[in-house]
Amino acid sequence: MPELPEVETVRRTLKNFVLKKKIVSVDVLYPKIIEDDIDKFIENVSNQVINDIDRIGKFLIFKLDNTAFVSHLRMEGKYHYVDQDIPLNKHDHIIFNLDDGKQLRYNDTRKFGRMKLVSLNNYSNELPLSKLGAEPFNVDVKELYAKLHKCKLPIKHAILDQSIIAGIGNIYANEICFAMHLDPYTPACKLTKKSVAELKEVSSKILEEAIEQGGTTIHSFSANGIDGLFQVKLKAHMQKICPICGGEITKEAIKGRGTYYCKQCQKRRK
Ligand SMILES: [Zn+2]
Incomplete structure (x- = not known):
């Protein structure tokens, strides 16, 4: 997608x-x-x-x-x-x-x-x-925290909800959780204000970098044959080996969506 x-x-x-x-x-x-x-x-x-x-x-x-x-x-x-x-x-x-x-x-x-x-x-x-919620680039941290604080869903599922934050799909949800060393099953309500500020920062950075590189090309799409010209380097999504610890990337489904994470490096927030 x-x-x-x-x-x-x-x-x-x-x-x-x-x-x-x-x-x-x-x-x-x-x-x-x-x-x-x-x-x-x-x-x-x-x-x-x-x-x-x-x-x-x-x-x-x-x-x-x-x-x-x-x-x-x-x-x-x-x-x-x-x-x-x-x-x-x-x-x-x-x-x-x-x-x-x-x-x-x-x-x-x-x-x-x-x-x-x-x-x-x-x-x-x-x-x-x-x-639609605001995009990571311009979302207000307080507003995002208020929405997530009410939400008991796994954080990875919560950030896919376009009314909470717009523009994050399954690939980047995996990458964002990985970059934050965050267990994707962590209930959204467990994130502190500081973590939510980090979420905004990390999401913006990952999306901006991907825009600079022209997006991923995991699934076919094109706007005049730009298919395949770009390839964003993903660290967790569809990967087998964790680039940090060298351990195995686990693949599981959260609410039906393929979720890739490192059990070693990504921790549950309490
Ligand atoms: Zn790891």
């Missing part, structure tokens, strides 16, 4: 190709991707210039002349910017025909991705964006 750094990489890459291009028309080949009335979506988005692309958490926001729409890639969503005469892939579901003769194609093998119209000037206060 693309995480915040990957979505940020997609945003930056897409901007290089589609900014100031006009969407001439839209072909909706798999209607479930669009959470609005299909005709309304097509009508609102057509003949509109892509003026900017924003990101909040793992949502992309395409800002057009009179409207905007959010796009969430979920598990396998990708964008491709291609010549219109290139044959469609069977997983291309939404086709934006641009005024430069190219197409921006939304491709999604799992079909879990979603798009939805939002208002141009107030989208951060509208669903689905309004329910």
Whole structure:
């Protein structure tokens, strides 16, 4: 699943190709991707210039002349910017025909991705964006502490909750717990204010480094064939040997998500 750094990489890459291009028309080949009335979506988005692309958490926001729409890639969503005469892939579901003769194609093998119209000037206060917590970069430590202090879930599960803190997915949740030497099963409410401040700092640093490197490429995603160009060095996620103690990395499921940690180096907070 693309995480915040990957979505940020997609945003930056897409901007290089589609900014100031006009969407001439839209072909909706798999209607479930669009959470609005299909005709309304097509009508609102057509003949509109892509003026900017924003990101909040793992949502992309395409800002057009009179409207905007959010796009969430979920598990396998990708964008491709291609010549219109290139044959469609069977997983291309939404086709934006641009005024430069190219197409921006939304491709999604799992079909879990979603798009939805939002208002141009107030989208951060509208669903689905309004329910997101702050990102690690700008979260208020006191507010984050208050949320975690009420939460009895394992910390690794709690930081995946986008209403508590936005933009952390499973890969980076594993990396953050590892970097903090924190047992992922530690109940969130056990973290002291000092640990929560550390959580903010470590999360920001890990996400920033990943953005600099262009995100991980564990699962396929691309915004114009940037697949495989980047590889973030992970220390715990999908690893076998702990880079600190040389011991074994344990893999278990917490709430169904693959959790990688070193039992030796990562301690439960009491
Ligand atoms: Zn270790």
